Amino acid sequence: MANPLDYLKETASQTAGPYVHIGLVPSDTGIEIYDHELGRDITGPNATGERIRVEGRVLDGNGAALKDVLIEVWQANAEGVYAHPENSGTVEDGFRGWGRVIADFDSGEWSFETVKPGGVPGRSGSRQAPHINLWIVARGINIGLNTRLYFDDEGTANAADPVLGRVDPPHRRAALIATRDDSGAMPVYRFDIRLQGDGETVFFDI
Amino acid sequence: MKTPAEFYMRDRSIHPPAYAPAYKTSVARSPNQALISLENTVSEITGPRFGHGDIAEGDNDLLTNYAAAGKSAIGERIILHGRVLDENAKPVRNTLVEVWQANAGGRYRHKKDTYLAPMDPNFGGCGRTLTDDEGYYFFRTVKPGAYPWPNQVNNWRPAHVHFSVFGTAFAQRLITQCYFEGDPLIPICPIVQTIPDPAAIDRLTARLDMNATIPFDAIAYRFDIVLRGRRSTLFENRLEGN
Numbered sequence A: 001m002a003n004p005l006d007y008l009k010e011t012a013s014q015t016a017g018p019y020v021h022i023g024l025v026p027s028d029t030g031i032e033i034y035d036h037e038l039g040r041d042i043t044g045p046n047a048t049g050e051r052i053r054v055e056g057r058v059l060d061g062n063g064a065a066l067k068d069v070l071i072e073v074w075q076a077n078a079e080g081v082y083a084h085p086e087n088s089g090t091v092e093d094g095f096r097g098w099g100r101v102i103a104d105f106d107s108g109e110w111s112f113e114t115v116k117p118g119g120v121p122g123r124s125g126s127r128q129a130p131h132i133n134l135w136i137v138a139r140g141i142n143i144g145l146n147t148r149l150y151f152d153d154e155g156t157a158n159a160a161d162p163v164l165g166r167v168d169p170p171h172r173r174a175a176l177i178a179t180r181d182d183s184g185a186m187p188v189y190r191f192d193i194r195l196q197g198d199g200e201t202v203f204f205d206i
Numbered sequence B: 001m002k003t004p005a006e007f008y009m010r011d012r013s014i015h016p017p018a019y020a021p022a023y024k025t026s027v028a029r030s031p032n033q034a035l036i037s038l039e040n041t042v043s044e045i046t047g048p049r050f051g052h053g054d055i056a057e058g059d060n061d062l063l064t065n066y067a068a069a070g071k072s073a074i075g076e077r078i079i080l081h082g083r084v085l086d087e088n089a090k091p092v093r094n095t096l097v098e099v100w101q102a103n104a105g106g107r108y109r110h111k112k113d114t115y116l117a118p119m120d121p122n123f124g125g126c127g128r129t130l131t132d133d134e135g136y137y138f139f140r141t142v143k144p145g146a147y148p149w150p151n152q153v154n155n156w157r158p159a160h161v162h163f164s165v166f167g168t169a170f171a172q173r174l175i176t177q178c179y180f181e182g183d184p185l186i187p188i189c190p191i192v193q194t195i196p197d198p199a200a201i202d203r204l205t206a207r208l209d210m211n212a213t214i215p216f217d218a219i220a221y222r223f224d225i226v227l228r229g230r231r232s233t234l235f236e237n238r239l240e241g242n
């Protein structure tokens, strides 16, 4: 008999449940415990680029907004560099590119402020359009859902983006593109995430 | 540009499916469409890094991190410890591990938790730590109580601690729950049983660890966590047309 391979198995996922806030954003549920709560500031004070707000809701198959959802954000800076050592280029001092956002307990609306990321390299010399990586966990979500937010004012880059290009049928790509609103003091991108049914968001197996 | 290696494909057969109707909340919160497979890019093989400036000494001690001075949480005192490894059995160093749990009576410090078990004024219910160079972590806490939850009318969660782990890349991000050896609620919990593979459930079950138990102080349980492994070769060096 052949020798078995000795790889370990990944630990199985379990739902984050309704009390994820206690662990990951304790002050949002009234637990003042840490000197420094993580994920509150995506960009730090020195980030260059356009300051934007992103807002939306996460909707279930009945069209109801999830009021207990937590979203993690991972993005490059305005120059298209991730704050990670395996990435050529450097980021501004204090730029982390990562954050945590929760839905309002009453309305289900969430929002965060950041800088608009630049495009980043793709595979095999291609170029990816500016995008924000999102990871969604909540009660009833058994394994975190990965998706991406693209920007509707990046039409040329979006058209050449290799990941958007994989989404088939093409009409589903629209669910990954946030819509810009310039009517306020800061540009706002609206991005509703639909877990199921009509206009279902595209989720990726990364 | 030199691009680092990609992660092994996630083995979805050991994870719960999105749609698991015995866990009723998953019914309306599970995508209908298949996930779209994405080969790793720089967006997936990078992820946030954390350092000792991010957390404070004592954040991993749930017995005291919320307690009044000189006080301690009520319940069975335990050490919950283990290693974070990848599928190649390499330690995942300096990675952030966060936990949250109910108190010894099964009650969470959360506005949505109305279970009649009492709050413990000296227990917040969360902790965090960074793994060391061997991938090792530990928490000191109380063993959480079982609690009822609205699914079927008489469903009870086995004692569990929720774990959040980062690894080095967004592709490794994981949230799970740790159970305790011998708990008779494990085989009848609809959330545990969303996992189709009994061996995968067994790996979520912390083992009594008498060698790490501190006499006259705290019983130890061991829980190792495995994150996705990574190829040792680069993905950009394949030939054109392959």
Ligand SMILES: [Fe+3]
Pocket (backbone or CB within 6 Å): A017, A019, B102, B157, B160, B162
């Ligand atoms: Fe729980």
